[in-house]
Amino acid sequence: QHYLQRIAVIDPQLNSYVTVTTELALAQAQAADQTRTEGKAGVLTGIPLAHKDIFCTQGIKTTAGSKMLGDPKNPFIAPYNATVVEKCLNAGLVTLGKVNMDEFAMGSSNENSFYGATKNPWDFDRVPGGSSGGSAAAVAADLAPLATGTDTGGSIRQPASFCGLTGIKPTYGRISRFGMIAYASSLDQAGPMARSAEDCAYLLKVMAGHDAKDSTSVDRPVDDYVSQLNQPLKGLRIGLPRQYFGHNGLNSEVQSRLDTALQQLVQLGAILVDIDLDTTDAAIPAYYLLAPAEASSNLSRYDGVRYGYRCENPTDLTDLYSRSRSEGFGDEVQRRILIGTYALSAGYYDAYYVKAQKVRRLIQQDFLRAFEQVDVIAGPTAPSTAYQIGENLDPVSMYLGDIYTIAVNLAGLPAISAPVGFDDNKLPVGLQLIGPYWSESKLLSIIHQYQ
Numbered sequence: 392q393h394y395l396q397r398i399a400v401i402d403p404q405l406n407s408y409v410t411v412t413t414e415l416a417l418a419q420a421q422a423a424d425q426t427r428t429e430g431k432a433g434v435l436t437g438i439p440l441a442h443k444d445i446f447c448t449q450g451i452k453t454t455a456g457s458k459m460l461g462d463p464k465n466p467f468i469a470p471y472n473a474t475v476v477e478k479c480l481n482a483g484l485v486t487l488g489k490v491n492m493d494e495f496a497m498g499s500s501n502e503n504s505f506y507g508a509t510k511n512p513w514d515f516d517r518v519p520g521g522s523s524g525g526s527a528a529a530v531a532a533d534l535a536p537l538a539t540g541t542d543t544g545g546s547i548r549q550p551a552s553f554c555g556l557t558g559i560k561p562t563y564g565r566i567s568r569f570g571m572i573a574y575a576s577s578l579d580q581a582g583p584m585a586r587s588a589e590d591c592a593y594l595l596k597v598m599a600g601h602d603a604k605d606s607t608s609v610d611r612p613v614d615d616y617v618s619q620l621n622q623p624l625k626g627l628r629i630g631l632p633r634q635y636f637g638h639n640g641l642n643s644e645v646q647s648r649l650d651t652a653l654q655q656l657v658q659l660g661a662i663l664v665d666i667d668l669d670t671t672d673a674a675i676p677a678y679y680l681l682a683p684a685e686a687s688s689n690l691s692r693y694d695g696v697r698y699g700y701r702c703e704n705p706t707d708l709t710d711l712y713s714r715s716r717s718e719g720f721g722d723e724v725q726r727r728i729l730i731g732t733y734a735l736s737a738g739y740y741d742a743y744y745v746k747a748q749k750v751r752r753l754i755q756q757d758f759l760r761a762f763e764q765v766d767v768i769a770g771p772t773a774p775s776t777a778y779q780i781g782e783n784l785d786p787v788s789m790y791l792g793d794i795y796t797i798a799v800n801l802a803g804l805p806a807i808s809a810p811v812g813f814d815d816n817k818l819p820v821g822l823q824l825i826g827p828y829w830s831e832s833k834l835l836s837i838i839h840q841y842q
């Protein structure tokens with residue numbers, strides 16, 4: 392009730408929720424109380440959370456921030472729960488609702504949502520980041536203590552950074568993608584967003600694990616992230632890529648907050664090591680070919696026939712396809728479908744798609760080489776703090792803001808973003824730590840001890 396009341400008062404301004412599941416939340420909370428009375432409660436029983444509206448929820452509309460699925464006349468209501476949703480329910484977590492996002496997770500500011508921009512709780516004129524901007528804003532404004540997010544190229548870490556939260560993108564394959572609406576399947580990964588690394592550890596433990604329904608989820612035991620939060624930091628080697636620091640695009644206040652945070656990690660026992668990640672500049676072009684290529688294939692299912700938005704009075708099948716997709720998808724989604732289709736088309740496939748795949752492999756090898764020298768890599772999460780709504784609408788300049796996050800997805804590595812202070816506008820600054828495969832518990836433990 393506490394959270395539902397706060398949502399009712401604050402969210403009309405913030406616009407973080409697409410759907411508030413009031414009755415369901417109260418029923419689940421009551422059931423949690425019952426479980427508690429019976430002495431069967433787990434540690435998260437009765438704790439509320441918000442799901443990014445990209446996770447399918449049985450009986451509750453799932454929109455992915457798009458008119459294609461959210462059309463008020465015919466919203467998409469999944470007949471099943473995403474595995475993440477199911478696991479949260481099994482842990483006793485209470486679903487408060489579904490939160491806003493950039494359409495099909497394409498964006499960095501939440502301005503690409505059919506439901507309008509979500510505001511940053513630290514400054515209502517600014518963006519919360521994206522694409523999991525609704526998740527970040529809801530937790531930062533205390534309209535939920537925890538939220539799920541997804542990260543294809545930074546969508547958990549960058550909104551966490553813009554809203555002063557901790558968010559972790561796990562190793563690709565750590566969490567099931569079953570029932571998570573696909574954007575770029577080889578990059579998409581779910582993860583928790585919360586106020587602290589400790590809270591993230593609790594939620595990640597619930598979300599992670601192999602799932603027979605997702606062949607890319609990995610059959611490997613899930614670490615006990617919570618009990619491993621205090622791993623010794625003495626001698627921890629933190630790599631500082633020369634290509635990340637002193638880069639002309641990096642805001643000087645962000646740089647200075649990061650320097651302070653790194654010195655605090657040194658006081659906790661860490662050692663700073665300068666390293667190179669020579670492929671840094673190749674990540675944006677590779678990602679913005681590969682992700683749209685996968686998206687163009689994934690989004691071909693929205694054809695106006697099987698489900699989703701259908702245009703009025705189509706004259707023939709071609710008209711049905713083309714008008715349903717033109718009216719149902721927003722500009723950024725259409726741009727990416729066009730780019731992706733072009734990159735995959737005969738004659739261009741080798742020059743663009745195959746080339747980008749080769750670059751992707753080089754980026755991965757670059758990270759693996761770095762991890763022979765250091766235990767984790769530190770850097771900014773984003774080049775700046777949250778910008779004004781409407782300030783950064785040019786697609787290319789928006790893409791350039793992903794410079795520090797997307798290489799991690801191309802390599803499939805885990806990475807965490809954590810708040811390390813505020814800039815002169817009192818906006819949160821985020822530090823990113825990138826680890827080797829399956830190092831989630833180490834990343835959480837470093838940030839936990841810093842916090």
Ligand code: GLN
Pocket residue numbers: 496497498499521522541542543544545546547574682793
């Ligand atoms: N900002 C990136 C994009 O627009 C990443 C989005 C994401 O991680 N879903 O594609």
